[in-house]
Amino acid sequence: MPSHSLTEPARSGRPRSAAADAAILEATRASLVDLGWSKLTMGDVASRAGVAKTTLYRRWAGKNELVVDAVAVLFDELELPDLGSLTADVQAVVLQFAALLERPETRTALMAVVAESTRDEALRGRIRNSIVARQKRLVLQGRERAQRRGELPVEPDAEVAARTADLIFDVIAGAVVHRALVSAEPVDADWARRFTLLLLKGLGSAASP
Amino acid sequence: MPSHSLTEPARSGRPRSAAADAAILEATRASLVDLGWSKLTMGDVASRAGVAKTTLYRRWAGKNELVVDAVAVLFDELELPDLGSLTADVQAVVLQFAALLERPETRTALMAVVAESTRDEALRGRIRNSIVARQKRLVLQGRERAQRRGELPVEPDAEVAARTADLIFDVIAGAVVHRALVSAEPVDADWARRFTLLLLKGLGSAASP
DNA sequence: ACAGATACGCTACGGGTCGTAGCGTAAGGA
DNA sequence: TCCTTACGCTACGACCCGTAGCGTATCTGT
Incomplete structure (x- = not known):
């Protein structure tokens, strides 16, 4: 979402076009597919969206923010189906995340905006809220299920639990x-299986299945 | 290294200045620190190095290749001291890698070139040879030591061993x-300890130490 | 010593992108 | 209806790109 959206005290005057928002974000994804991050320009996005270049700058500070918003919605597709076991759930989320990284839009954009965020605190926060949070949600959800099944112990200390969840998410x-x-090698079912085994059983046990 | 260096059949004419190579790579790292990846320009690097812009283009195809070479040498500092146990070795390599990522040059450049490499096969190969190989070396070395200590079983099938090493490296x-x-949170000794515990013992055992 | 070959510094250039200013027009809200 | 804001359009200076052209410098082979 652009910089407006929430907590708007109902200003007067002509409201911003929601259709333009959608067209711009769609055009941004299309431009990412065709040109990639580095060759994507604000002018190209504007012409694809059938919108003036100035309209883009009225809503986004620049390329970084625009692309984050354009890609963020793709992470809404992530869901964690309940497959009955922690092993199956982890494998499923790994394959879903991998499928997202197969798409050329996310492939070229994700690392680029992360790289930009190393020198832009505000951008880092935007990425955290728009993208990272959507992924971390799945980890928390999966842990809760595993605890309900008895596959994982319930950690009483909330802070320790949060730190462990962060660790698992980063891994x-x-x-x-x-x-x-x-x-740059495929994240297929075999890799997901071996990774999950390593994550759950550890290095010592994983070497001899 | 620039595009020349190896397998040179002793051409005639004035040879390229090795001092210029060093000055350019040093200037590139300095520019990365001051300006970051996105604002680094070839002209700025050239003037910092006291070299004409055309000299840069005679050796590197562009910004991507230049930065990869400039950052690659930093990964030579990585070493795996033998600390007597697999746990200690893993923690040490994690902290060493983290220290490298603390430096502003690598911080801003690493993800950027990886992002570029998603649309540039040649660049991907250059990154693999110059950066990734230097890191993976440590994993292979650590596994060999652990096997010698009896901490890890010796995998007879070479291909399975290679696949497992790749998996551990990616993790x-x-x-x-x-x-x-x-x-964007610190990789300190505590995190390294908890990560290593998770890697070696797995999720089930790691939750209750 | 001389000639050939290559590197270097410098200048200049067309082409592209950036981000903004200015203007007239369109579309809601009070 | 009046006020306010959004929109499209044009134009602009600033910057960076990557290359061409030229004279000079440095090394090799004869």
Whole structure:
């Protein structure tokens, strides 16, 4: 979402076009697919969306913020189906996340905006709220299910529980991203199975299944 | 290294200045620190290095290749001291890698070039040879030591061993990068300890130490 | 010593993108 | 209806890109 959206005290005057918002974000994703992050320009997005370039700058500060918003909605597709076991749930979320990274839009944009965010605190916060939170939600959900099944112990200390959840999230998301984008090798069912085994059983046990 | 360096059949004419190479790479790192990836320009690097802009283009195709070479040498500092146990070795390599990601040059450049490499096969290969290989070396070295100590079983099938090493590498490097750059929280000794415990013992055992 | 070959510094250039200003027009709200 | 804001359009200076052209510098082979 652009910079407006919430907590608007009902200003007077002509309201912003919601159709333009949708067209711009759609055009941004299309431009990412065709041109990739580095060759995407504000002018190209504007012409694809059938909108003046100035309209883009009225809503987004620049390319970084625009692309974050354009890609964020794709992470809403992530869901964690209840497959009955922690192992199956982890494998499912890994494969879903991998499928998202297969798409050329996310593939070219995700690491780029993260790189930009290393020098832009506000952008980092935007990424956290729009993208990271949507992923972390699945980890929390999966842990809750596993605890209800008795597969994981219930941690009484809330802070310790939060730290562990953060750790697990970094391990899962980091491993998938690194496999897909750095090693540039497929995250298929076999890899997801071996990764899940390693995550749940550890290095010592995982070497001899 | 620039595009020349190896397998040179002793051409005639004036040779390229090795001092210029060093000055350019040093200037590139300095520019990364001051300006960051996105605002770094070839002209700025050239003037910092006291070199004509055309000299840069004679050696590197563009910003991507230049920055990869400039950052790659920093990964040579990575070493795996033998601390006597797999746990200690893993923690040490995690903290070393984290220290590298603390530096503003690598922080801003690493994810950026990875993002660019998603649309540039040649660049991906350059990153693999210059950066990823230097990291993966440590994983192979650590496993060999652990096997010698009897902490890890020796896998007879070479291909299975290679696949497992790749998996572990993606988990370690991915988790550290994700923690440092995406979650943007410190990779300190405590995190390294908890991560190593998770990696070695698995999720079930790690939750109740 | 001389000639050939290549690197270097410098200048200049067309092409592209950026982000903004200014203006007239369109579309809601009081 | 009046007020306010959004929109499309044009134009603009600033910056960076990547290359061409030229004279000079440095090394190799004869």
